[in-house]
Amino acid sequence: MATRPAGVYGxxxxxxxxxxxxxxxxxxxxxxxxxxLGSGAVERSTPPFDASERVVPQRVRGWREFVDxxxxxxxxxxxxxxxxxxxxxxxxxxxxFKRVQVLQRCLRLAEAVYGFFANGGTSCYVVGFLAAxxxxxxxxxxxxxDKRTGLAGLETVPEVxxxxxxxxWDMTVAATDSSALPQPDLTAxxxxxxxxLAHCTKQRNRxxxxxxPPEQSVDALKEFVGTLAAQDTDEAAFTALYYPWVxxxxxxxxxxxxxxxxxxxxxxxxxxxxxxxxxxxxxxNLRGVRELHTQLTDDQNGELNxxxxxxxxxxxxxxxxVWGARTRSTSRDWKYLNVRxxxxxxxxxxxxxxxxxxxxxxxxxxxxxxxxxxxxxxxxQWRQGALQGRxxxxxxxxxxxxxxxTKVTLDAGQVVCDIGVAPVRxxxxxxxxxxxxAGQTGGND
Numbered sequence: 001m002a003t004r005p006a007g008v009y010g011x012x013x014x015x016x017x018x019x020x021x022x023x024x025x026x027x028x029x030x031x032x033x034x035x036x037l038g039s040g041a042v043e044r045s046t047p048p049f050d051a052s053e054r055v056v057p058q059r060v061r062g063w064r065e066f067v068d069x070x071x072x073x074x075x076x077x078x079x080x081x082x083x084x085x086x087x088x089x090x091x092x093x094x095x096x097f098k099r100v101q102v103l104q105r106c107l108r109l110a111e112a113v114y115g116f117f118a119n120g121g122t123s124c125y126v127v128g129f130l131a132a133x134x135x136x137x138x139x140x141x142x143x144x145x146d147k148r149t150g151l152a153g154l155e156t157v158p159e160v161x162x163x164x165x166x167x168x169w170d171m172t173v174a175a176t177d178s179s180a181l182p183q184p185d186l187t188a189x190x191x192x193x194x195x196x197l198a199h200c201t202k203q204r205n206r207x208x209x210x211x212x213p214p215e216q217s218v219d220a221l222k223e224f225v226g227t228l229a230a231q232d233t234d235e236a237a238f239t240a241l242y243y244p245w246v247x248x249x250x251x252x253x254x255x256x257x258x259x260x261x262x263x264x265x266x267x268x269x270x271x272x273x274x275x276x277x278x279x280x281x282x283x284x285n286l287r288g289v290r291e292l293h294t295q296l297t298d299d300q301n302g303e304l305n306x307x308x309x310x311x312x313x314x315x316x317x318x319x320x321x322v323w324g325a326r327t328r329s330t331s332r333d334w335k336y337l338n339v340r341x342x343x344x345x346x347x348x349x350x351x352x353x354x355x356x357x358x359x360x361x362x363x364x365x366x367x368x369x370x371x372x373x374x375x376x377x378x379x380x381q382w383r384q385g386a387l388q389g390r391x392x393x394x395x396x397x398x399x400x401x402x403x404x405x406t407k408v409t410l411d412a413g414q415v416v417c418d419i420g421v422a423p424v425r426x427x428x429x430x431x432x433x434x435x436x437x438a439g440q441t442g443g444n445d
Contacts, residue, residue: 018369020353020377023205025277025345026269027123028116029057029160030262031141031150032109032167034128035102037074044068054128056148057157063117070126072110076252079103083254094177101175101182102132105167107252112166112262114251118288119266120273125160127153129167136171138191142199151199158352161344162268163200164209164261168192184213190227197228197235205348207327207341209268210241211259212309215293218300225307228328237327237334240264241309244294246286246320257293260286260312267322277345278386278424280325280338286312289320310337339423342386343432346421350374350434357415362405362438370417371400374434378421388422396421413437 034054046068049058060066067073082100085092092100109126116124127143127150129136143150154160165171171192172185193210200208210228212221221243229235246260263286271281292312296304301311301323310324325337334340354373360366375398381387382395389395400417409416415438 018353018356018373020349020373022377023345023348023352024159025161025341026121026272027125027159028121028162028164028209028262028265028269029125029127029154029157030109030112030116030265031127031163031165032112032129033102033105033132033170034070034109034126034130035075035106035132036130037071037078044073049128051130054126055130057125057127057153057160059123059125060113061123063114066110066113066126070110070128072107072251075103075106075110076254079107079252079254092179097179098133098175098177104256105132105170105175107250107256108167108170108258110251111248111256111258112164112265115248115258115260115263115288116266116269119263119286120270121266122269124265125154125157127151129171132170133175135173135185135188136192138195141165141171141192141195151195154199155203158205158348161206161341162209162265163196163206164211164265165192165196166211166259166261168196168211169213169259186213186224186227189213193228194235197239200238201235205344206238207337207344208239209261209264210239211245211261212241212243214245214257214259216243218294218296218304221309222303222307225309225328231308231328231330233329236308237329237331237340239308239328240326240337241328242322242324243304243309243311244292244296246289246312247291247293248289255290260289263287263289264322276384276386278338278342278381278384280336282310282322282325284322285318286320286322292320308335336423336425339425342423343421346378346381346419347432347434350377350417350419351436353377354417354434354436357436357438360438362410362413362415366415366438367400367405370415370436371398374398374400374417374419378419381421386424388424394422409435 036051048071049069143152145152169184172188173182176182196208200206242260242264245257247257250256267284268281271279308328313323329335378396379392387395397420404416414435417434
């Protein structure tokens with residue numbers, strides 16, 4: 001007779017009916033510089049986060065909340081005062097020059113968050129880094145699991161499905177005390193990107209939206225992408241690279257050129273809502289952008305696309321568009337962004353909704369129940385247009401029986417479910433495996 005741990009209650013009759021609920025796909029996490037300022041006389045509906053709160057993941061449900069929580073009005077007012085001095089031909093001190101750079105760095109994060117909400121996003125997480133005048137080391141970016149800082153803090157937030165670091169290139173160098181902006185350190189930047197990619201690859205349910213270095217020419221960019229994770233690696237499949245940077249009106253009314261990751265994350269979220277995660281987030285308008293830093297030709301677009309760079313383009317009578325939806329992978333299975341995101345979504349949904357297996361005896365009834373629930377879920381996905389095929393048999397397969405649940409897996413307390421799906425694109429089945437602990441409620445009397 002099976003026993004149950006104290007505090008766990010359930011029916012002795014196993015009816016085998018379980019529903020798989022689709023996981024979320026549209027929540028990004030933004031990592032960037034932030035600074036705690038005095039609240040002054042600014043009116044706000046929510047108080048600003050303090051230093052200890054800013055360095056851990058914080059959920060933000062709208063632009064107004066972000067403005068209040070991260071002191072954006074105060075940052076903009078201070079920057080406006082310094083820029084006004086320059087416009088009046090007043091000489092800024094070295095400390096004031098440095099302060100301008102620090103404020104611009106903090107507003108870089110704000111521009112990404114604004115771009116996300118402007119393009120259709122509804123909720124995001126923010127992980128802040130203090131001391132905006134100093135670079136961030138790869139160790140600091142990874143963070144501390146116990147303290148929930150950096151990327152490590154995001155491991156406790158399963159709903160995050162995109163990761164972007166709009167301040168990344170500022171993080172490679174210290175702010176200077178002159179009017180000349182410091183040039184980013186490409187080697188240090190590549191090391192930081194590697195940490196973001198490692199995080200996403202480990203988590204499996206999220207993609208890295210990577211910004212290229214600022215002011216890169218097409219030729220320089222082709223050379224730079226060669227320094228990133230090789231295109232035949234697992235990390236490349238979890239990487240979406242976008243070019244060029246975009247010119248925006250500025251959240252404080254000061255026009256600036258910023259990385260596009262925040263705006264792109266909003267486009268992903270909008271596409272997910274309007275069509276579904278299986279739809280490629282391309283041929284979509286980019287809102288809240290005045291113009292692109294670099295105009296690309298069709299030939300340049302083709303060259304970059306082959307290297308896994310998604311281009312932003314301008315077309316007559318159509319405006320600014322996201323004109324690419326590829327990962328950096330050259331794998332047949334993972335070269336398309338929507339396929340990688342769809343499989344992550346399916347895997348994450350099934351994984352999260354099948355934790356009930358731990359409370360059931362690991363036998364034929366359990367495997368049949370899991371097989372039926374996965375089949376029902378994938379049939380719904382096929383009906384919604386996420387999978388191709390004239391019928392469910394052509395769209396997917398589910399194997400959860402004695403052929404893949406052997407004595408070895410039973411002894412390990414695992415139930416294995418092998419799944420193959422045919423995403424909407426010209427390709428064969430993409431296979432993945434779900435493994436859950438099962439029958440772990442106690443021994444037999």
